[in-house]
Amino acid sequence: MQRLGETAPSQDPNRGETAEPLLRVESLTVATKDRPLVSQFNLTMARGERIGLIGESGSGKSMTTTALMGLLPEGVSASGSIRLAGHDLDLVDAPDKRLRRIRGNDMTMVFQEPLTALNPLMKVGPQVAEIMLKHKTAASGSAAAARAVELLADVKLPDPAEAAKAYPHQLSGGQRQRVMLAMALANDPALLLCDEPTTALDVTVQRQVLDLILESVQRRGTGLLFITHDLSVVANICDRVLVMHHGEVVEEGSTEDVFSRPQHAYTRGLLAASDLDATDNDGRLFTVASAGGYIPPAPDQVLDEVPATALHLSGEPAGPKADPDTAETALAETALTEAPAAVSPAAASRAVVVTPEHAHDTDAAVIRVRDLVRTYQRQRTSLFGQRTEVQALRGISFDVATGQRFGVVGESGSGKSTLLRILAGLDQPTSGSVRVAGNEVAGAKESELAELRRQLQIVFQDPMGSLNPRMKVQDIVAEPLLAPGQKLDSARQRRLVAEMLGAVGLPADSADRFPHQFSGGQRQRISIARALICQPRVLVADEPVSALDVSVRAQVLNLLSDLVDEYQLTLVFVSHDLGVVRYICDNVVVMNRGQIVESGGTEQIYEAPRHEYTRTLVNSSMSLRAELAAREAAMSG
Amino acid sequence: MAIRLLINLARFAVTYVAATVLVFLFMRAIPGDPAQIALGVNATPELLAQTRAEFGTDRPLVVQYFDWALGLPFGDFGTSYVTRQDISPLVLDRVQVSLILVVLAMIVALLIAIPFGTLAAVKHRSAGGILVSGLSQLGVAVPNFLAGILLVVVFAVGLGWFPANGWTPPGQDFGDFASRVALPVLALASVQGAILTRYVRSAVMEVMSEDYLRTARAKGLGKMEALFKHGLRNASIPVLTVTSVQLAALIIGAVVIERVFVIPGLGSMLLDAVGNRDLLTVQSVVMVLVAITLIINLVVDVLYTILDPRIRKAS
């Protein structure tokens, strides 16, 4: 059998089109018994070419790639033709026996969820080795094991020999995804399929993994089909883009062309909604509906717009200028030890007290946090042994003034949600003080918290999980009205709910429906309606848009923004996405490992991060314009 | 892992002690004075008093309880009021019989359930899979004593291939043991097998929908290959849980089969002891059963830690 990877020249992708294509897909149609999921999908990919596949959730991206792999779920079938260079058979109707020799060898795939995609009961080394043993690309078991360690080193896992002996649950999300990548690259495939490989990861980690993928495929000349709904990721990685909508490819072309001159209305909408740097005449984000007025970024113009900080890192793959073999945890550690503020929590808290320049003095602060510490006791493991402690918050202090839009950013596990839970009186601090609208949270009894909770409400991340699926919207939204001390007859409740639903832009008849009858964006509106029905002074939002499609993300952000103005709310907005925070917040604190490492005005932090960790964060987060600019810079430079 | 074991041992002890109190008090509620029952109807009051003293049933309950409960861990169950015999060796005999019967039945049941359950899951849309599922549903619906009766009627009375009932210890005459144990094991295993087949099926169905199985296939493994290499060990965890629960329940649940096949197991000992108002024997048998159940749980927990590295890590 021909080793495709070896013969494929490491060349400029643009010239690959002249040679025999690596992959040629013609009229691929994927369908269940009753409906088509993907129709008439055509694709020609040259060797080493990197193609992005974008589109909203449910548009058929995953179905297309699973069809290529011949791993369609039961009850779903494919027709058309798929040809892979070096194989004189049509993969669509080839017998599984033949396909098995191609899968994992010439064509491999990386899946979205790194936790569930690895066998939890098997050490990762053997899982990597298995793919080589299966295709006999390693001479022996020990050779495969040795090669597996090499591969793990290739994907920059710290201490690869130890990592090979670890079980998946002992690795972090990013590390798991590296293992997946090592596995996919083990046999030097000619074609790598990636289905949203970084969506589940933190921004900083996402950046590293993306860079790793890019570097790997470039070095090996591997063809890449990359699925994502994040346009900036495509701009970063891919030469060519396919836009899918309702199972059909609606637009196709080079990344620059499609992003600067979208032909199809849907593409334009997608671009508009993704571009958090562009606003319409009213200063609001573009949505798919209002995309008509959107002017896509022109290649030459983006270069001027984008801040230097965002630019200096791009152009070449290794994103954050961290040591190449540093894992994301190691990175975080470095950041921590380097941070002067981190040396002493007290010093840190002093350094970060926010004194916004406009108007408010600290006495007007609606939220006042001092030396907040929250330590979790992990389950005691023996009757006599010590409890292990997790320091979720290590002594943070800040004030939020009335009317402020206060952002909290930081990667997963940095303590953001813990902070919010304490603010909402859902959890008690280990030490320190938290006053919200004049109510002390620390040590408060349940009855004393009722008043606090009327003043402060939360919107959660998961638009499905935050709504009880067995309750009607009416009852969900009215729930805060049932709090002790509030007595309203049901007619008045109905009226209030109807008003609130109107305010968040939901039709009046929504009240009698169940959550599952709404889309993700609509559900998030319901959450917002519930949070606002008691007319709180403070609205706390925990990643309210990170689970949403880009196309609705803009709508929800606009809505939040409007409501904050309309109801004169103080907003505390938690996100790991700097772009979003930058749009909606005027002040921001950056959290890392339970501490605030930097705080200040949003623009100031974004433009001129002082702290090492903040810089990494800023550098890692991608914006569409920045990526396009980088691409432009790289091409012109 | 050792810590986890320690916690479990502590739980075991607490549960066991609570159970002894429960059983002891409950047994004292049984109508009938053991002395009266042992002596028959026309016993004189003096004799009754004398016998009660001999049995120790005239002492305060607390004293009786500690006398009994403290002996338990050392295998000292006391002397039966009725048989006037040391209970411990009798119980030991019966435990062996019950365990042999039930464990054999469970092994056979697993031998049935694992291949058929896997088949039913892999081919859940084809005729073969549906047939296995259907049969397992029917198997579950048949009371095991009915299965036993039918087996006796066909294979012992009708065809004469096996003895209809009775028990020979394996150490005494293995051939005879095997021929006698065959039908009761089959009766228990056919129903257990059906129950386990359903659990194996759903466990395998569940792992088949797991992402890592798709990963394995993306590596180039065939469907069955992926299932065997990556799926079965994962599926074994829920199956292990059910097996342990079933095993514990079966040790007493087999009493009906012991009845049909005249097997001197713990279950029939318990029934007889209840019939004879042999209080101490009843208490002791119940506690042995409880101990077995708890030990099974303990062992299964250790097995979990061996099977599942996530649990190993968690402690």
Add this chain to the structure above:
Amino acid sequence: MTTQPAAVVRSTRRRPAPTLLIGAALVLLVVLAALISFVWTPYDPVQAAPADRLQGSSAAHLMGTDRYGRDVFSGILYGARITLLVGLVAVGIALLIGTPLGILAGMRGGAVEEVSMRAADILLAFPALLVAIMFGAVFGASTTTAMLAIGIGSIPGFARVARSGTLQVMSTEYVLAAKASSQGAFRIARRHVLPNIAGMVVVQCSVSFAIAVLAEAALSFLGLGTPPPVPSWGRMLQESQQFLGTYPMLAVWPGLAIAVAVLGFNLVGDGLRDKFDPKLNGGR
């Protein structure tokens, strides 16, 4: 981290599975038999008629007669009542005790959880049959003791299901939202936990019902269940043992009745489980 709302929407609306339909039909058959027995049975199910003993199936006696000349069909109809009664009461006991116990354990955690789960463990060490034998010894064998014993034996199952369901619900954001609105524990249990674990509990009910039917049959077989002359399927089966060689149909009818009831409840349980837990239904 990201969810796929579309998939969730799909799974909640589906046609009932054939297993559910077949199961429901079988259960309905048993329920109907029981209901009919209240208003009509072809003959008095307990009245002996020595002249008519041991007849085969005929127009007069659909399923023949037993050794006392009693009409087997009438007995089967009446027996459905006993079976359902035992099942209902047993499952009812387990439901009413086990579910709150499980919810409490799941919601409170800590010592409450440990104690109630230990209690469930202790109960778990006493299978229904063991409890029944002990109850039979103390209170005498009767339908009541059988129901109680089976009910007590089924409590741990409910407690465990309710607890794991509660733990799941308690970790959701809508419960967090409810807490953030100062909703009391009782209200959270009623409005959020209960409706969301109801599906799992219903499945458990169905499965426990099937187990109860089998346990009642086993108890009657051992003479620890419903005393004569009230017809119970398990005892009919036990009494028919003598006639296996000569009148095998005497064993077939009650055996079939038990199988139908157990099969019915199991299928309903399976069907409901598939409905409530889309993950088990294969595919993704």
Add this chain to the structure above:
Amino acid sequence: GSSASPEAQQDSVTVALTGEPVNLDFTTTAGAAIPQALMSNVYEGLVEIDQEGKIQPLLAESWELSDDRKTYTFKLREGAKFSNGEPFTAEDVKFSIERVQSDEWVSSLKSKMDVVDAVNVLSDTEVEVVLKQPSNAWLFDMGTLVGAMFDPSGVDDLANTAIGTGPYTIEAWNRGQSIELAARDDYWGEKPGVETATLRYFADAVATTNALQSGDVDVVYNMQAPELLSSFESNDKFQVLEGTSNGEIVLSMNNKEAPFDDVRVRQAVMHAIDRQAVVDTAWNGYGTVVGGPVPPTDPYFEDLNDVYPYDPAKAKELLKEAGAENLDITFTVPTRPYATAVSEIVVSQLAEVGINAKIESAEFPAVWLDQVFTKHDYQMSVVLAVESRDVLAMFNNPDYYLGYDNSKIKDAAAKADASDEAGYAAGMKDVVRTIVDDAAADVLFIFPNIVVADAKVTGIPANSVTEALDLTNIGWK
């Protein structure tokens, strides 16, 4: 157990029984299972009761009765030895009889020895027993378990070791399964037909015949599933023996409690029940309907079927007279096959005359003994009374659970016992008639002793006249 090879069958036999002894001591433990296994086989008395119910010599070669009918002089057999090697002598007779009277015996049956005034050893082989008053019953009772002969050095651990003069010793006892009896080489009499006799115990009647059919046992003694007989009767490989027993199926009514303290209500029950139909449905027609509490093997037997013919109309009339129409009663039924079988048909016959009986099962023996027999807490029950010649034991004692007022029969019974044999029979017949007229209890039928066995087994005692199952003569063709 027995094995399939015919050679081996020659020297062993396996007998299936229901109801295992709890221990081996019938002197302190009630129940029929112990004497069934041990009497005649391990223990012997001075006399034995033969298959016709006649008294025959055993350890006593002969005896003489004094003219005042109060002194028995027994001449003992020479050469008889206990299984522990001790010779059997007159001292042992004295020891055994006096032991029954002492506190060592706690069985209710010990009262049968109350009539003995003194036991005098005349020589090693001669012993004289002096009674307080003449008694016909006493010599008969000496053929039952109270007459068992013990060795003074063999009574230390009666619960676990049995030492007697009989043809067998206990070789092994697998609790929960079987008792193995081995023939003694030093037995004084004729050696039994087999070397080992195994008594296997089954909880369930059907299991016994299954075992017979699959060749696991050779004899099913006192078979409790008569419906299964038809398949054996038609099969040449098996023999079916229908012997009589002295067991009566007694439908007992608590004479001291309403509503059965009214003789009319009891009589109504007697008329309401078609005893032949009961036998036919409950016991497949096996069993003898005699209408009274005396089995045909007893010397004072008389057919009393015509006293209370089946007559539901009459029953209703009597109930009406007694003001007991639509009676609700509780029927406490022990958990034995015969009892459940009988109870179901009885309940439906009672229902036809307006007596609504609710069955409540009582575990046998413990609960039944405690509740019904000891505490008399019952209205109606049914039980198999197995003791031989037990009419007086049942009815001549107002404290007995039946609660029959014995004032009418007390003197007559004493007179009959004290008179000669002819007078005894005649006197007892009168006593029995009085009991039946008073409808003290409804004896439904005399329990058959059904034996199913391999056709080649010989010497099976078909009639069960005492508690003993005598294996002495059992052997193979």
